[in-house]
Amino acid sequence: MRIEITDLDTLRLHRADGLDLRGVTLARLDLTDPDVDALLRTPMDGALLLGCALRPETQRRAQAAGALLFPIVPGLPYEVYRSHLYTCAELFDGFDPDHPETYADTLDARVYRHTREQGYPPDPLHALAERLHDHGISEALHDVLTGKPVAVMGGHALTRDSAGYRDAVELGVALGRGGFTVLTGGGPGAMEAVPLGVRLSDRSIVDEALAALAVAPRFASGAKVDAVEIGRWLAAGLTLDLPTGDRARTIGIPTWFYGHEPPNPFCELHAKYFANSVREEGLLTVATGGIIYTPGSAGTVQEIFQDYTQNHYGSVGPAAPMVFLGKRFWTEEVPAAPLVRKMARGRAAEPWILVTDDADEAVALLSAYATT
Template sequence: MRIEIADAELLREHRDNGHDLRNVTLSTLDLTDPADDELLRTALDGALFLGCTLRPETQRRAHAAGALLFPIVPGLPYEVYRSRLYTCAELFDGFEPARPESYADTPDARIYQHALAQGARPDPLHALAERLHDHSISEALDDVLTGRPVAVMGGHALTRDSDRYRGAVELGVLLGKAGFTVLTGGGPGAMEAVPLGVRLGDRSGVDEVLAGLATAPRFASGSTVDAAEIGRWIAAGLAVDLPVGEKPRTIGIPTWFFGHEPPNPFCELHAKYFANSVREEGLLTVATGGIVYTPGSAGTVQEVFQDYTQNHYGSVGPAAPMVFLGHRFWTEEVPAASLVRKLARGRPAEQWVMVTDDAAEAVEFLVSYASVQ
């Protein structure tokens, strides 16, 4: 197992403890200062330098020792070798609520435009940079997840002034009270309503918050970005005063593949990817505490069967709960739950499939699973 170091102080501590740098990964460090360069005067066999700045003579010595050096990729609007997830403050840096069109100048919007410019088949340099970025995001996500996180899937089209949005907020309140770390796809609709509920902590302030959000209930869906409209939607969300705990309890996992839908302002952290396939599979895999499916469209149905495939074959561990919230929707309108139940018959996954209209019952089911793992 490689040791990964992305902080100069940790590197000094590692070396002070008498360890060399064989098979160690060092990421985004400027090691040109003589004192820092001295830390590299040790065995470097198999060391991996990701986006580090080294003295020329140190580069030659590292190459001679068999180390691999991945350089900084110039001209990109994002960090290739990240060691942390994104915050809303970082993604929306430069956004001015009084000028909603300023969303177009944020890192989130600029990175999306850069990705669009590469087309469906980016050249090898940009393809490699995006893959390395996404790998870094997965590593950073693993670093912050503890326990058995629960994911909530659902449609992006819920408007902030709808009854179903309120229902998703109340589901988030219950999940938060139960102590779960809650993951969503990180976008609008149900994906933002649930983390909002987690962070509110109770129902007492829901009416006031939803009244404020109703001033910007939606933004136009489609493949194009209306910066001003999205800016008004973001501004209404950022105006909500939410508590921040010591550890993040709400994590969004969005993608620039759907960059016309910005990340929501209620998740404390965002693991934002370029590759949607990596993002979707990753989200389903790390939700080891189970997944709640609220009504959605084709994307949510796809996630249902990706999730069930993992449970069916036990490819990522024991079968985890699949909770279908909305009995009529999931058994009549879009009968995915009925098919999952048939597929699960007689298998370990069978006992962990629930269809219900009761959010409290759904959360109790997830708690019961956590208690036996």
């Protein structure tokens, strides 16, 4: 496996151990200091330098030694060679809750505007930059995940004052009590209600949290970004003082492809992608502890059958639980569950498919699977 070095102290230790740089990745390092430059006087066949600052003579020497150099890409509002996930503080930097229109000044909004300006498909430079960014996000996501993470899928349209939103919060409370790391699509609706519940982990304060959110029950719908409406929605969420532990237990996986839907403020980390296809496949793949499907629309149905395909063929590991939460919805209104059950008959996935109205029963199945 390729070694990746992202700080100068690690580079110094690597070289002090008598190791060369063949096949090593150096990312986002300032290598212009003469003392640091001396560390590069070693075999570098197959080395990969991503976004590093180099003296001209060092650059020529590295290329002659067989290294591949990917330069800093100027004029972008995001880090191309990223090695860590986003925090809400980073995505919403510059936002003033007292002035909701300032959402337009945040990193999240600026990156989305940039993608819209490029059009689709973007030119080769921006396409390459976005793919390198997304690769870094995938690596960073794998670095922070432990155990068997559980994902919850569901619609974005649930308003904060709806019964469905409360149900999703209650589900999150149950998952939080179960000790799970919980993944969602990172946006509004069910995608924010579940992580809110995970972080509350106490049913007695759900009413208080929902009352605080009631001042802005919905985000601006439609494909056009309304910075003021989104800002009001975001400001209400940021008023909640939510506990944070020593590790992130709520991770959102949103995309700038749907950048008109803001990432929610309740996920502790966001693995935000440019490519929606990479994001969707990645979310299903890393949810090795199973997936709960709350009522949703076409996107949720698509995820169900993508997930079942992975389980059917065992393409990413053993079959994991598929929980359909909402019997009537998943058997009558959108009858996806009966078809999945029929296809799973006699296969390894069959015992891990559950259709229920009981969140505690859902969590019990996930807990049982986690011990296998």
